[in-house]
Amino acid sequence: xxxxxxxxxxxxRPRSIWLRKVVQLFFFAFIALIAxxxxxxxxxxxxxxxxxxxxxxxxxxxxxxTIYQYATVGTFVQKIxxxxxxxxxxxxxxxxxxxxxxxxxxxxxxxxxxxxxQLGQKLFRRRFNxxxxxxxxxxxxxxxxxxxxxxLYMTAATGTLIFAEYDPYFALFNFWSSEVAVxxxxxxxxxxxxxxFVERPWCKYACPYGAxxxxxxxxxxxxxxxxxxxxxxxxxxNIMCPMNIPVDSQNTVRDHQCISCxxxxxxAVCPVAKTVVFSTQAFKNxxxxxxxxxxxxx
Amino acid sequence: MTLTSKxxxxxxxxxxxxxxxxxxxxxWWQTESTxxxxxxxxxxxxxxxxxxxxxxxxxxxxxxxxxxxxxxxxAQAFGVADADPAAFPVKNLETIYAESEFEIxxxxxxxxxxxxxxxxxxxxxxxxxxxSAVELLKARNLTPxxxxxxENHTAPSPTAGSSAPQPESTPAAxxxxxxxxxxxxTHTTEESERTVKGKTTFGEILSWGVSQETIEAIIGGxxxxxxxxxxxxCTEKGLSFEExxxxxxxxxxxxx
Numbered sequence: 324x325x326x327x328x329x330x331x332x333x334x335x336r337p338r339s340i341w342l343r344k345v346v347q348l349f350f351f352a353f354i355a356l357i358a359x360x361x362x363x364x365x366x367x368x369x370x371x372x373x374x375x376x377x378x379x380x381x382x383x384x385x386x387x388x389t390i391y392q393y394a395t396v397g398t399f400v401q402k403i404x405x406x407x408x409x410x411x412x413x414x415x416x417x418x419x420x421x422x423x424x425x426x427x428x429x430x431x432x433x434x435x436x437x438x439x440x441q442l443g444q445k446l447f448r449r450r451f452n453x454x455x456x457x458x459x460x461x462x463x464x465x466x467x468x469x470x471x472x473x474x475l476y477m478t479a480a481t482g483t484l485i486f487a488e489y490d491p492y493f494a495l496f497n498f499w500s501s502e503v504a505v506x507x508x509x510x511x512x513x514x515x516x517x518x519x520f521v522e523r524p525w526c527k528y529a530c531p532y533g534a535x536x537x538x539x540x541x542x543x544x545x546x547x548x549x550x551x552x553x554x555x556x557x558x559x560x561n562i563m564c565p566m567n568i569p570v571d572s573q574n575t576v577r578d579h580q581c582i583s584c585x586x587x588x589x590x591a592v593c594p595v596a597k598t599v600v601f602s603t604q605a606f607k608n609x610x611x612x613x614x615x616x617x618x619x620x621x
Numbered sequence: 622m623t624l625t626s627k628x629x630x631x632x633x634x635x636x637x638x639x640x641x642x643x644x645x646x647x648x649w650w651q652t653e654s655t656x657x658x659x660x661x662x663x664x665x666x667x668x669x670x671x672x673x674x675x676x677x678x679x680x681x682x683x684x685x686x687x688x689x690x691x692x693x694x695x696a697q698a699f700g701v702a703d704a705d706p707a708a709f710p711v712k713n714l715e716t717i718y719a720e721s722e723f724e725i726x727x728x729x730x731x732x733x734x735x736x737x738x739x740x741x742x743x744x745x746x747x748x749x750x751x752x753s754a755v756e757l758l759k760a761r762n763l764t765p766x767x768x769x770x771x772e773n774h775t776a777p778s779p780t781a782g783s784s785a786p787q788p789e790s791t792p793a794a795x796x797x798x799x800x801x802x803x804x805x806x807t808h809t810t811e812e813s814e815r816t817v818k819g820k821t822t823f824g825e826i827l828s829w830g831v832s833q834e835t836i837e838a839i840i841g842g843x844x845x846x847x848x849x850x851x852x853x854x855c856t857e858k859g860l861s862f863e864e865x866x867x868x869x870x871x872x873x874x875x876x877x
Contacts, residue, residue, distance in 0.1 A: 340626045342626045342627060342630050343626060343630070345630075346630050346633070346634070364708075365710060367703055367704065367705050367708045367709075374652065375652075376652035376653070377652070377653070380652035380653065381652070392846075392848045395846060395848075400848065401820055404651050404652055404653060404654065405644075405649055405650060405651040405652075406641075406650055406651060406652045409640065409641070409644045409649060409650060410637075410640075410641075412640075413636055413637055413640040413641075416636060416640075417633060417636055417637075420632075421624075421629065421632075421633075424629070424633055428629075428630070428633055429633065429637070479847070479848075480824050480827075480828065480847055481822055481824040481825045481828055481847065481848075482822035482823075482824045482825070482846075482847055482848025482849070482850075483820075483822060483824075483825060501716070545622075545624055583629075585625075585626055585629070588625075590625050590626060600623045601623065601624045601625070601629070602622060602623040602624065603622045603623075604622070
């Protein structure tokens, strides 16, 4: 680390949070093994000491869609069990503390999209993740709330797991079984294809669970915070952000699309130490600015 | 307080797996439903497990636990050659007899169990059994009514699918009369068909165009919550699901 014009700059910095990749790989393998085991058990086999749960039992969004039925009738939607409800609560706890960290660190569908996107980055370099016109992109970002509303309404109205027929996550880990609907496979295929051009297209535009967790960015305890006093405004954080959030123009990231991946922080792409961090408190100069702004308003 | 990736990863893993371990220890973590059939609520058989509640997700082992019929007998009845018949899911019968001229599925298992244990079951709909199952039943004390039903509901030579255990099969003939689909299926695409099954909810039937008044007239009471299945409703009210199902299906067909 060297100091240039009073700013501490690292020349050899990690470009990415490697530990996140490890955690993502772990959860992908974990869920994949359980999904395979579930099939093997149904066929009379099975891997010892590994859960035989169905994918529905391990999806926190299953807990979300069954809330209405649980509150009104006291039962779960078909194929949903207590485990999904518990995972939903754990997911909410993580979101209150850290925002949609489930999306950025755990969700295997997000992981697969990132893997495909690595190929897209090599193919299209700087054009990658910038194909969608900004205005259209801004509108499409709210589509996932419509998907969320539709899924919740339809599940409540029919009492069935209606989203299973469209869910690319279910299709990803069950493509070999007859339980997967063609629509789910098509949506999975389209998602993976789009991942060559756009980072995390499903997460950005259609994921209902991401939409719900994304709301936690408005009040999460830990937030991505930028120290405007030391920021070089080189745009590295913006380029690295998989969700295209303009981090260098915000002191505290409250964007509903942030997935708490930490890729924009000084631990990863930001070249200036302690400038973009994941913390509970805003930087002092930011607080001073807020006080000045409040006094000005008075 | 500032967090970096290492403590964040540790906290995420701790909350998720710690939460799972804690809820497991408390007995809250359940990843599958209990496989206990509902019981008859009234009459001579009150308190006994009701074969009408056998689900496609049951294995032969679950049927054995609920009704005391050995898995091996069930396997023999339905021509299942698995090494571990107790692990064979009932819903798989539909797959292996997918090309059969007569529907062999969960409803067939319900019928077999009811006749085997001499328990009451609705006989107003057409449910078929394989010859092997009928032979086993004829060795038991069946009523004349049951024998007459079997005479007309025996699948003479099941045309099994490619994965069917029976080596002998005859080419599928055109079925003169389509059996009423009664078996449950977890196949997602099949679920999208407008067929009233054990898992179908009142909400689905409403969404298929059948009015609330029509449903209430059929079930003889106010419409329960949309998430309730007619099957569960009938079990609770002591009504015949098979009878209600046929009437609901007729309305669904009319609404299409």
